[in-house]
Amino acid sequence: MAGVTFSRVRKEFAGFLAVEGLDLTIEEGEFVSLLGPSGCGKTTTLRMLAGLEFPTSGEIRIGDRLVNDVPPGQRDIAMVFQSYALYPHMTVGRNMEYPLKKRGLPKAERKAKVAKAADMLQLTELLDRKPSQLSGGQQQRVALGRALVRDPQVFLLDEPLSNLDAKLRGYMRAELVELHARLGRTMVYVTHDQLEAMTMSNRIAIMLAGDLQQFAPPQEVYRRPANRFVASFIGTPSMNLIDGQLSRSDAGWHFTSPGLTLPVPALRDSAKAGDACLGVRPEHVHLGHGDLQAKVQLVEQTGHENIVVLDVAGGNRLTGRTPSSQVPQMSEAINYRIDSDQVHVFGPGDTGARLNADG
Ligand SMILES: Nc1ncnc2c1ncn2[C@@H]1O[C@H](COP(=O)(O)OP(=O)(O)O)[C@@H](O)[C@H]1O
Ligand SMILES: [Mg+2]
Known part of the structure; x- marks a missing residue:
């Protein structure tokens, strides 16, 4: 061998x-x-x-x-x-x-x-x-x-x-x-x-x-x-990737994009304020509760779960998943929450490196 x-x-x-x-x-x-x-x-x-x-x-x-x-x-x-x-x-x-x-x-x-x-x-x-x-x-x-x-x-x-x-x-x-x-x-x-x-x-x-x-x-x-x-290549539906800005305050790092501001997990020392990309797996977008608001754009029922596409403020789109028993209505206004412990932060560009400290 x-x-x-x-x-x-x-x-x-x-x-x-x-x-x-x-x-x-x-x-x-x-x-x-x-x-x-x-x-x-x-x-x-x-x-x-x-x-x-x-x-x-x-x-x-x-x-x-x-x-x-x-x-x-x-x-x-x-x-x-x-x-x-x-x-x-x-x-x-x-x-x-x-x-x-x-x-x-x-x-x-x-x-x-x-x-x-x-x-x-x-x-x-x-x-x-x-x-x-x-x-x-x-x-x-x-x-x-x-x-x-x-x-x-x-x-x-x-x-x-x-x-x-x-x-x-x-x-x-x-x-x-x-x-x-x-x-x-x-x-x-x-x-x-x-x-x-x-x-x-x-x-x-x-x-x-x-x-x-x-x-x-x-x-x-x-x-x-x-x-x-x-x-973007691994996982279906693919990870949500949102372009925006990274900023730092006393409370830690934040990510901002039109209609969306979110605390993010600890980042590496090399992370810099400025252009960045937020990555969120669909399983970390939780629908039906939370203090963010979106409109349901599309619901795909695959049998054991639903894939839900949301229009969020500022023209961004987010894909989430719900259990088969929870079927949102098209065009419905819905509350949602992003599991901010689970998000990824990438540097700008297609091969922008992941900046999370756990990497
Ligand atoms: N014999 C060849 N002559 C010229 N270009 C080639 C040749 N073989 C592959 N390429 C080019 O090299 C790149 C990689 O090809 P390939 O290894 O077949 O890609 P993949 O298998 O990932 O689809 C492609 O752009 C392809 O056009
Ligand atoms: Mg090939």
Whole structure:
């Protein structure tokens, strides 16, 4: 088994900087997601680890071994692509067997490994079918099976679930978590879906425009997002982000925006009065009581709760949640309260750092 280390890894494509000075250490056996919006450099990072792209500078290690110049076939990794990349003319069994055949393993050993992987992924009944005779979810499992038979040091997965419908995606998330627990292998998983990253990972590496923003366990990323971008990317409905001003009095720090003045928790020494952004998770906007006033703009009933969008004074909008039994009326004037112990304060700009002292 092996972990993975990126040291100051940069990747330029004809003058375009796709990945910028990436430092990332993935522990042996860890499940790490690379998460970020489209174009932020996730696939490029994974392809450099696979040996399908070469870094412009920096070092990549698998275990202790520097792999910058090691061809893909000798890196002891297996990659699963979004497109599955199955051979249409081969049966499921032959598809899974193929990488072993290429490595020259004897037939009996190949059969045994395929049977074991097929059993693990519930593919045994399907071994004689062609990919075209399978559902999307089954094809994805075959692609996984083909990686599994190789028993690599590191599994690389690039958005493997994004072609599946929502229900199957949920099911496959659970299967992958179980598979990781069983195999205990290092897995690097690329996704733009924060829910996948949150539910499956030991740690999440969040990227924006080729730049790593935060690398931390899911709950840490949720509770203490490193900056405004991370805060906006993690959680649904997303965190309320309100631009305004930070000021300090004898009573402590305050945040002010048109129609809203709020005390905020202790901030770092580096916090300065002036432009700032307030972050409030919808679960910390409490409706039906409190001394702030708003108008209900929208109510979405999801079944077990309601997502409520409020128009607050000064043109700001806030999203809150209520239990399913508490359904506000559209256009209703409503009192609300913000849990000021739970708010986040960010510096100005998209990557304005979180200023709370507990970070
Ligand atoms: N072979 C390439 N040539 C030029 N630009 C590329 C190439 N591959 C990726 N890029 C660019 O690098 C950036 C990162 O791409 P990618 O790693 O695929 O992003 P992600 O997987 O996060 O969506 C994008 O702007 C993309 O257009
Ligand atoms: Mg990609």
